[in-house]
Amino acid sequence: xxxxxxxxxxxxxxxxxxxxxxxxxxxxxxxxxxxxxxxxxxxxxxxxxxxxxxxxxxxxxxxxxxxxxxxxxxxxxxxxxxxxxxxxxxxxxxxxxxxxxxxxxxxxxxxxxxxxxxxxxxxxxxxxxxxxxxxxxxxxxxxxxxxxxxxxxxxxxxxxxxxxxxxxxxxxxxxxxxxxxxxxxxxxxxxxxxxxxxxxxxxxxxxxxxxxxxxxxxxxxxxxxxxxxxxxxxxxxxxxxxxxxxxxxxxxxxxxxxxxxxxxxxxxxxxxxxxxxxxxxxxxxxxxxxx
Amino acid sequence: xxxxxxxxxxxxxxxxxxxxxxxxxxxxxxxxxxxxxxxxxxxxxxxxxxxxxxxxxxxxxxxxxxxxxxxxxxxxxxxxxxxxxxxxxxxxxxxxxxxxxxxxxxxxxxxxxxxxxxxxxxxxxxxxxxxxxxxxxxxxxxxxxxxxxxxxxxxxxxxxxxxxxxxxxxxxxxxxxxxxxxxxxxxxxxxxxxxxxxxxxxxxxxxxxxxxxxxxxxxxxxxxxxxxxxxxxxxxxxxxxxxxxxxxxxxxxxxxxxxxxxxxxxxxxxxxxxxxxxxxxxxxxxxxxxxxxxxxxxxxxxxxxxxxxxxxxxxxxxxxxxxxxxxxxxxxxxxxxxxxxxxxxxxxxxxxxxxxxxxxxxxxxxxxxxxxxxxxxxxxxxxxxxxxxxxxxxxxxx
Numbered sequence: 001x002x003x004x005x006x007x008x009x010x011x012x013x014x015x016x017x018x019x020x021x022x023x024x025x026x027x028x029x030x031x032x033x034x035x036x037x038x039x040x041x042x043x044x045x046x047x048x049x050x051x052x053x054x055x056x057x058x059x060x061x062x063x064x065x066x067x068x069x070x071x072x073x074x075x076x077x078x079x080x081x082x083x084x085x086x087x088x089x090x091x092x093x094x095x096x097x098x099x100x101x102x103x104x105x106x107x108x109x110x111x112x113x114x115x116x117x118x119x120x121x122x123x124x125x126x127x128x129x130x131x132x133x134x135x136x137x138x139x140x141x142x143x144x145x146x147x148x149x150x151x152x153x154x155x156x157x158x159x160x161x162x163x164x165x166x167x168x169x170x171x172x173x174x175x176x177x178x179x180x181x182x183x184x185x186x187x188x189x190x191x192x193x194x195x196x197x198x199x200x201x202x203x204x205x206x207x208x209x210x211x212x213x214x215x216x217x218x219x220x221x222x223x224x225x226x227x228x229x230x231x232x233x234x235x236x237x238x239x240x241x242x243x244x245x246x247x248x249x250x251x252x253x254x255x256x257x258x259x260x261x262x263x264x265x266x267x268x269x270x271x272x273x274x275x276x277x278x279x280x281x282x283x284x285x286x287x288x289x290x291x
Numbered sequence: 292x293x294x295x296x297x298x299x300x301x302x303x304x305x306x307x308x309x310x311x312x313x314x315x316x317x318x319x320x321x322x323x324x325x326x327x328x329x330x331x332x333x334x335x336x337x338x339x340x341x342x343x344x345x346x347x348x349x350x351x352x353x354x355x356x357x358x359x360x361x362x363x364x365x366x367x368x369x370x371x372x373x374x375x376x377x378x379x380x381x382x383x384x385x386x387x388x389x390x391x392x393x394x395x396x397x398x399x400x401x402x403x404x405x406x407x408x409x410x411x412x413x414x415x416x417x418x419x420x421x422x423x424x425x426x427x428x429x430x431x432x433x434x435x436x437x438x439x440x441x442x443x444x445x446x447x448x449x450x451x452x453x454x455x456x457x458x459x460x461x462x463x464x465x466x467x468x469x470x471x472x473x474x475x476x477x478x479x480x481x482x483x484x485x486x487x488x489x490x491x492x493x494x495x496x497x498x499x500x501x502x503x504x505x506x507x508x509x510x511x512x513x514x515x516x517x518x519x520x521x522x523x524x525x526x527x528x529x530x531x532x533x534x535x536x537x538x539x540x541x542x543x544x545x546x547x548x549x550x551x552x553x554x555x556x557x558x559x560x561x562x563x564x565x566x567x568x569x570x571x572x573x574x575x576x577x578x579x580x581x582x583x584x585x586x587x588x589x590x591x592x593x594x595x596x597x598x599x600x601x602x603x604x605x606x607x608x609x610x611x612x613x614x615x616x617x618x619x620x621x622x623x624x625x626x627x628x629x630x631x632x633x634x635x636x637x638x639x640x641x642x643x644x645x646x647x648x649x650x651x652x653x654x655x656x657x658x659x660x661x662x663x664x665x666x667x668x669x670x671x672x673x674x675x676x677x678x679x680x681x682x683x684x685x686x687x688x689x
Contacts, residue, residue, distance in 0.1 A: 019590075019621060026651070075524050095621070097590055100522040101397055101510075106436045108402045124620055136590075138619040140303050140651040141671065153566015154590075155618040162649070162671030179565055181494075182399045208566045212400055234569035236576040237585070241552050274574060274674050 001128040001173045002148070002193040003091055004199070005118060010067040010134055011089075012037045012058045013080045015047045020071035020191055023095075023136055024048050027069070030139045032132030035063035044126030056087040058082075069090035069125060069134045077121060078103040081239025085114045093134045094120030094184070104182040124154035124176035134163055137161075137174060145170015148194035148281065150187060152213070153181050159275045160206050168278040169286070172200040179208075187217035195224050202227045202285055204278050209234035210255040218263035222262070227285035231272045232260050292518055292531045293340035297380045299514035301508045303498070306483045308512045313382030322363035323356035325381035332384040335362035338448050339374040340536065342515065352384060360579045389501035392427075393449050393481065395488040397495075399660035406486070408446050419589055438485040443478035450474060451464040458616065476509045490609055492522030522655040540603065549588050556581030558680065559604035561600040563595075563622050571616050573675055580684070583610050592622040598628025598637075605634070605642055612643035614672055619650020628656035630664045643683045647676035 014020040014026075015037025025048050027034055036051050036059040043054035049060040053059040056068065068084045070077060070092065070219035077096045084092045085107075099121035119126060125135015129144040135153070147169045151157030154176050161174050175190050177183050187205060194200045206212040207230055214232065216233065219226045237259040261271045272278040292303075297315045304310045314325035315338070326333050337349035344350060349371045351362040363379045370376075378432040392412035398405040408428045430446050432438055449471065480501070495517040502512040523530050534542060544551030554572075558580045562568030565587045570575070575582050583603055588596065605613045617627055628648065635641055646660050647668035657667050666683070668676040 030335075074521065098521040100525075100570065101494060101519045102489065102492055102522070104405075105397065105402060109433065109435045138618065138620045141649065151566070153564050153569075154620060155564030156566035158618045158620060159567060159570070159671050159673060162441050166671065182397065182402070186347070186400075206566065208569055214323065216400065231570075233566045233573060236572040236582075237569055238552075238554065242583075274577070275570065275675060276672055290586065 006127040014071035041124045060087045070094045093125045102163040120178040126175040128173045143170035146201035148200040148203040149174040150190040150255030205230045214260040218267040222267040229281040299516035311382045319360035319363040323360040326359035335374040338378040341372040368588040369611040386505045387502045391505040394497035406430040492519045510545040552585040563617040572678040578681040592623040594630040601634035618671045624656040628659040645680040
């Protein structure tokens, strides 16, 4: 497993909001080690049994927190991440959608300076089956096992993980890096962690059109010991149209499905035709027979 | 959103970048008045939020008010590079000695900004960048540290001399002074362009050409700027502009709170996520179905959002049926199911819909849909849902 293990003690920023509160309940039900929540001005309240503080520093000092899931509205996301990093948290997961790109760049550079891991914005977070989840991934689709999963799009990552689970391939950890143009972590950052993780035997990477993250990942996959298989969504999508994700736009010939598939196949990463097809490609590449 | 040339120019001019004198005109009469005010030779430029305008005939040199009115008459209301021309910028015509390209862009891969400079600006700068990448200088800027004097020095350090030595710029050397003067002007323009780029939440801010005039001045002859849609809460001046750029269905989608793109086929699509939506387009294609649209609900599904999303995508004439593909991670599945049923009940004649839905309270959501006679796919297989819809539409299964 990567990033989210037994040592995590997490807080929820924006815990008193509608979504923050519901997701806190589901994270707790999944067994996640949540220790507190933060909403400025709401200190002293309690949400699903967790104490709420005005500041991250207070929550972190009293409960030894080292990670955060951020559910605050987009205009306040940058400040929330800066506060979490300043309080010394090592893992910050930003679920919030529609964060301005300039803010995302700043939070990413701050995280780099602090040596912390930032996931998102606009990401589903991460889930280590049987250990916990930070974010919004539906726990019922995941099973413990040896496959690392990393994706840009949240719900497509669920679909791939669900297909893996159905076929008996459990997951070591599933990570959503987020669908925006700028994300705190990119595929290559997560591949590096999976490569070093003893519990991960192979990686399923859920990519899509737009940007160059898949091409970068292909270059890194060449150097990896562990097998990687990929899915590229949007092969049927029109160029120059923005399909929901700001990142998912083919522009000026960059980010086409063809360039991604070519780069991946040249790197020895087979590319699936559908989420279910990921399973077919993975099966012969696993060391152990799967039930 | 891509700004119009005159909007970008107004932003950089407000921060001190020299731009040509000019007026935005919505009628031939206004264009005539603008040309009269400007006096000398002018140019009429169609205002459209896309590149390739010049080559498509959207820039017309004009001499005098009558010619300006005629040019505006030709351009206004005409479709150009995918957009209808709604305004024309009438500007003083420049005596350009040399064209540069200066740009700033967000660079996702490096977690920073890139400053871009080419001494071969003009309409073919993309070709220069593609064929001779070495002739476009690129410099990384840390968003936390911002632009510094070192950046300008690295970008323009040897540039004055280079320009002075190149034949087309021989007059520049005499009239505009030696390299240091050019360098100082360029550094000043870069600083002001950077200030604009950050202040406007721009993803791209490009000046092409950055024109070196025969009288020695350096002027932004064009400006291309894209502002981050997600910054509208603090770039409020552009909210109305963005709405005006949308067609009727996109505007409605924006009001509903979903992301919509028309695709021209005859099968509707609703997906709770962009990647899942794109995979759904792929799976519809594999099932020989032609998508009428892309629609991503994002993470804000409510019963009302879902009802209106179905209305938007399934009701239009020419749409034969619809695939609805949902995961309940952050989205409430029971609310979603109720919204689908609301929309179907309001239809005088129902069209076939297949829903694939998994996640929170999925059994309850399945029950709501099945009680309404809606086929539900309960496995993590978008391809099954697409195939089922294809079967229903071709009459293989009723």
